[in-house]
Each structure stands twice: as C-alpha cells, then as structure tokens.
Amino acid sequence: MGLKQINRLHAISRKPARIILGLMSGTSLDGLDMALCEVSGSGADTQCKLLKFTTIAYDNDFKDKVREVFAKDTVNFEYLTLLNPWIGHYHGQLINQTLSQWQVRHEDIDLIASHGQTVFHCPHHQHAHEDFGNGTLQLGDGDQVATQTQIITVSDFRQKHIAKGGEGAPLAQYGDYLLYQSERVNRVLLNLGGIANFTVLPRNATVEDVQCSDIGPGNTLMDAYCQRYLGQAYDEGGKLAKQGRVCNSLLESLKAIPFFHFDTPKTTGPEVFSLTMLEQKQALCSEPLSHQDVLATLNELTVWCVLEHLSALQLNGPTQLILSGGGAHNALLVEKFKSRLPACYEVTELLQDGVCVDSKEAALFAVLANECVAGSGLFSFGKISLPG
Template sequence: MNPNIENLYRIAKKRQRNVIGLMSGTSFDGLDIAMCQFKGSGEQTHFTLLHFVTKEYDAEFKEELKSIFAKRTVDLERIALLNAYIGDYYASLILASLAEWGMEKKDVDLIASHGQTVFHAPKHLHGIEKYGNATFQIGDADHLAVKTGIITLSDFRQKHVAVGGEGAPLAVYGDYLLFSNFKENRILLNIGGIANFTYLPAGSLKGGFSTDVGPGNTLMDQYIQLKFPGNYYDKDATIASAGTVNELLLKALLDHRFFEAPFPKTTGPELFSLSYIDEAIARSGQQGINDYDVMATLVRFSASCIANAIVRCLSGAPYELYVSGGGVYNPLLMRYVENLLGNKLRTTDELGINPDAKEAVLFALLANEAIVGGRTDFKAAINSPAVSMGKISFPS
C-alpha cells in the first residue's frame, strides 16, 4: 500500500483527530485558522476548538486579490501565479500559528482549506443555457501540503456542484451536525461578504436548509474602499451612522428577482457589485445623494435582506437566532436586524463557538467527514447532497 494511503487510513482509525480549518472570505481581511479536535463523525460528532486566530493580510496582498475577484475579464497569468503563491502563503501562516500555540506539525492530522473564491457563477446568475452551476477557488493545496508536511483537503465546493448543487452555502452540513436541537427552531446567521443562514427546525431535526439571502458586508466594503480610500470597511459603522437612510434608494436596491427566488439559493459580489449600487441610484433618481447616506442605506439594505428572508422562511414560528461572521461587529447592522425581526440577536458564543471561527470550523468538519464519515443521509435530513467533499493532497 502506498505510504500516503497507509497514513490516511491510520488517521481515519484514530479515536480523535486534530484538523486545521482555513477560511478566507470575500472581505479579504485575513486567513481564519481554527485548530479543531474531532471525535466520531456524522451525528456522533464531538468537537472542541483548541485554538483560533485570524492572520491579517497586508494591503498589497488585499489589492492583488481585489484585482482578480468577481471580474469577468482578468489577467490569467496573475491567477496562475496567485494560485501557487496563496498555497505557500497559507502554509507559512499555519506554521507561524503552530509555533505561537506551542504545537508541531506532527500534532496535526489534516488541513481543510476552503481557498480564496475568485468567481461564483450559479446558472441563475450567468443564464447561459448550455452551462450549469460553477464556482472557482484558488490557493493550490499541493503547495500547502508540501510546505507544511500535512495532508490537505481542499476544493470542497466542486463535488456539491457536480451533483447538481450551487457549491454554496455549505454551512448546512456542519450546522446540522453540531447545532441541531430538539427543543428550539434555530437560525444560524452568518454575515460575511454575503449573508446566509441555516434553518434548523426543532423536533425531527429534518427539513433544515442553508441559503444565501443577499449582501452582508460586501456592498458596504466595496463602496467605502471606493469613496473613502485607505479604509477597507466601516469600523463600528462610524461613516454609515453619520448618514440617513434614503428610502427611494433602498426600495430600488431591494427590487431584484433574486429576492423572490425560492430557497435555497446562492449569490455573490458578481451580482452585488458597485454597478448594482450605481444602477439603483439611477433608477431611483438619487444621483445627488452623498456618500454617507449611501453607506447608511447600504447597511439598512443588508439588514432588510436578512430580515425579509428569515420572516419568509419562518412564517411566524418561534425561533432562536445565533449570529457569526464579520457583521457581528457592525453595531448599526445588528441593531437594524434586531428591530426588523423584533428578536434579540445572540452570537454563536452561546453555542460554544467563537463567531469569527465558525466558518473555518465548518470546513474542518467537512474534512473530518470526508475521511471518517459518509454514513449520514443528508438528503433525508437537510435536503442536501449526501456526498463526500474535499480533494486530497498528500505532502509527499
């Protein structure tokens, strides 16, 4: 037997596994690194977060990512170079984190790397008849595995697409296994660049799903980077709080067929871009609006997307709402969502998981499932493909 396969078999037979989950979202703020310990798999999964850190990207790297992200026309040489570079870069950040935690690479069984999304193209957005759904992440896992010496799983979204899904959101798998509860309906809301939630009904624990609902931080971040150079996001909603919501612009922003499409669905900055804002300003006749009022309106728009989707999903049923992602730190956004829903927001801290770490943890769980799981009928439980996700890269 090939030594790599022997090692993978040994890992699969262990009583517990240490898995590093990596997540880099559309905000380009940094790499989330979650050191997770798993026992069991499927509905018998037991999880502990041992360590977590976000390694912030420098400004030059952020600009390089922005130059290829969500664009129909890009420099192919830069994509090829960044694909390899990101794999090495992630590896260096992992090795630095292990040193800070007093751990060695031999203490880690697996790495689960989400990669950096550069384009998301579900069919309902691209509309080209002969093509299906597609999504594209870069950050070569072979580079990552070789440099760290640790077996790496990556490219999780492709299997989901291959069996008819849209490649997102994948949170439903981990949310179902880690956070289902017989006593309460739960909404697990993640506000990253795009906002998405997982609905987990109480009782039978069947009938849950995950869906994107629209922009979370992406439009706010894009606009502030354009209009307020040197800022990558609106810290503490300072700029938005100085403006006033423009109701005519808000109405135009909410006027898109995406919001009427059935659940589950996915979207991305390919739709919710600066052009989307410009078109809404033109349709609403608000060309003279100042930048502070635009920012205020964009916060209210994200809050409305979230609240409208949750109300439509729950139809008056009681639920508990737990929030994760960067939007947690936008006090104006959180207040708007609370007011629109009339429901207190709590973070996933109350479920025992750092809201910053949740997405990285969920990809670590997918890697654990790929190696030792495969017996959970996700199709019956959450109406999602019951497939093993993650391609394996060996370090030697």
C-alpha cells in the same frame, strides 16, 4: 511515500478524535482565518471544540494580486494559472508561521481543511451560457499547502456540491446541522460575511428538513464602499451608517434586484452585489447623498433582506437567531434585528465549545474535512492532498 501517507490517512480516519486546522478566506479579503479544532466522532455524533484561533491579516500585495482576477468577467489566463499555486504556497507559509507562534508541532495535526480563496462564483441563474450549469472557483492549490506544511490537506470543498447538483454554496448547511440542531427550539444560524447566508434548523430537524441559502449582501457593499470612498476597511460598528439617513428611492431600487426575488436555496456573490451596480443605482437618484447616507441605505438593505427571508420561513415556536461573521460586530445591524423581529425570536451571538462569531466558518470546514476522512459519506466534500 504514497503508501506511507495512505496508511497514515487510514489511521487518522480510525481515531476517536482528530486535530484539524480549518482555514477560511472570505470575499472581503480581510485575512486568513485559522481555527485549530479537536473534532471527535462523525455524522450526528460530531463534536467540535476550538483549541486556538487567529486571523492573519492580508497585506496589500496579496489583496492586489487577488483583485486582478476577483469577480471579473475578463482576466489574464496566464496570471490566473500562476495565482492558483502562489496562493496555496502563501497559505502554507502562513500556516507554518502560525504553528510556530502557537508552539504546536506539525506532526500533532492530523489534517488541514483549506477553503481556498473564492475569485468567482457563477450559479446558473447568473450567467447566459445555456450549455453550462453552476460553477465556482476557489484558488489556493491543496498540494501546495500539503507540501509546504507536510500535513494531509483537504481542499476544494465546493466542487462536489456542484457535481451533486448544487450551486457550490453555502456549505454551512452540513456543519451547522451536525453541530447546532436542537430538540427544544428552532435555530436560524445567520452568517453575515461578505454575503449573508442562513441555515434554518427546525427543532428536531432531520437533515432533509434543513434549509440553507444565500439571501443577499452582508458586508460586501458596505465594505467595498468604505474602501473606495473613505479609505477604511469597513464601517466599524455601523457608526457611519448611524449618522446618515436612509434614501428610500435608492433602497427601493436596490430591492428590485432580481436575486432577492428568487426562491431559496440560491447563491450569489460580489459579482452581482458590486460597486458598479451600486453606482448605476445611485445615478438614478435625483437627491444628493452623503457617504453616511449611502452606508445607512446599504445597512438597511442588509436588514431588509434578512427580515424578508426570515418572515417567509413561517417557523412556529421559540426561535434562536444565532449570528456569526463580521456583520455580527455591526451594532446597528444587531440593534435593528432585535427591535424588528417578533417576540418569539431570541437574537444572540454564536458561542459554543469555543467556536464563536469569527471562527465559525473556519471551524465548519474542519468539520467537513473530518466528514471527508472519517464520515459515512453522507457529507463527503473535498479533495485530499498528501504531503510529498
């Protein structure tokens, strides 16, 4: 079985194009994004065409299981050990169900690219352990996915980034460079997921010119607040935030969080931008705040951190700000970007070869899996699991 699968992997690596199912499960725990892509070439010749896309919403049982360990300093070690294969098995089941609904045969898919479920992100600047460097942990064992689906699976992408001196995120830098560099305009790809991150592609950029960094909270604080206090998943379109007023004292207190003032590249997560932190900041405010006021302030915080980081780039000439992630659906955020950015900026949503706002991250992991199997090694991330 091993030699047969290795020969199969070698044959896949030599194909002009590969059918790859990219998976993404973000810190918002909304669901599992599945992007079925046709990825041709490799390196600078890479092209990615989206064939099918869906998001399978997580049920409360899955969310509750992950939240037992998510972004917590102390967890039950036995539980954590058991959760890793369970998530991989569960994702494998969701893949099988989706392929059946799509009427896509398993044998027609060359690779699965599985991001896994981040449960803790811990760059060096975030912890006090002098003997240790950067760390991050994604659960969802790739062997479970490969065995459940009988499809070669590439997973655990972030560990190579750490091994090479990075913080394990954001990995969008590599896929963004391969797919979206332009000779004509500067491009800033702004992903507004739980955490906001951007990839900066100056026109005619080489890979050494690319900047990529987390910059602060995207939706994580707004979503968590809505879930705890309003019983809803998120502030749809920013409608609740639009009804509130920005509390300047709370906003200034949030702006003082040290992460905002670190140099890029940098990474962060819900471990820093948590409701516990927000509640501590709110306790320092003397004025009463409605839920709408808090959401208005958090919305403004996201806008502020994006604009602050963009202004520091000092890009010359026409620049496209290309939005993706759930925050791209927040009309209030988008409206503020369009009204406050200089005239040289064009604000637009991602749409290229079928890859759009919601499917981008899953598709980018398909590109990384393609590089792992068929690339030159320059962007080689991920571990390969053979079906067994």
